[in-house]
Amino acid sequence: MKTEIEIKYTVDFQAIPKNILRVAKKMEISQGYISVANPEERVRKSKTGEEIKYTYTTKCDVRTDGLVRQEKEKEIDEAGFQKLWPQTKGRRIAKTRYNIPYQYIDVQTKKSKNVMIELDQYHKNSHLAGLLVAEVEFDSTELVKRFIAPTWFRKNVTADKNFKNKNLAIMNKERAKILIDSSK
Numbered sequence: 001m002k003t004e005i006e007i008k009y010t011v012d013f014q015a016i017p018k019n020i021l022r023v024a025k026k027m028e029i030s031q032g033y034i035s036v037a038n039p040e041e042r043v044r045k046s047k048t049g050e051e052i053k054y055t056y057t058t059k060c061d062v063r064t065d066g067l068v069r070q071e072k073e074k075e076i077d078e079a080g081f082q083k084l085w086p087q088t089k090g091r092r093i094a095k096t097r098y099n100i101p102y103q104y105i106d107v108q109t110k111k112s113k114n115v116m117i118e119l120d121q122y123h124k125n126s127h128l129a130g131l132l133v134a135e136v137e138f139d140s141t142e143l144v145k146r147f148i149a150p151t152w153f154r155k156n157v158t159a160d161k162n163f164k165n166k167n168l169a170i171m172n173k174e175r176a177k178i179l180i181d182s183s184k
Contacts, residue, residue: 032088
């Protein structure tokens, strides 16, 4: 299992410099949850250009603040994905992910650091339309504390369980609208 240290923010779409999205690597993602318990189990289809990848992932919370989790991911074939996909009915999300390289100055060392921002824009035809969430992974919790977020990041929602994808996948439309409105 791999340790995942990740922070999550809501995003102000209007404040994102437009050139960033034009040059970002774009990926279409459909993912569904077999289990939303701890550990969660999910299957995902991701498409980048003509390349399609299918994965099966388990994630287990290590801390209650949502910052650290254990993750085990394995690539599966299309047949394996199609076999598991029906088990995710009612627990699915679809989003476009933009991988955005970002450079900031570490507040402790005063040195430049590079990270990858994963900006997720949930699809317009879903109950999550209008939601934008950015995730950034780090090698340590200490690096998280020294991270300077871009100005277009709004609210740190790492500890808010409502913003976990497994919970977004099972959220009803009314609750999703309240969550999206509160993230603006």
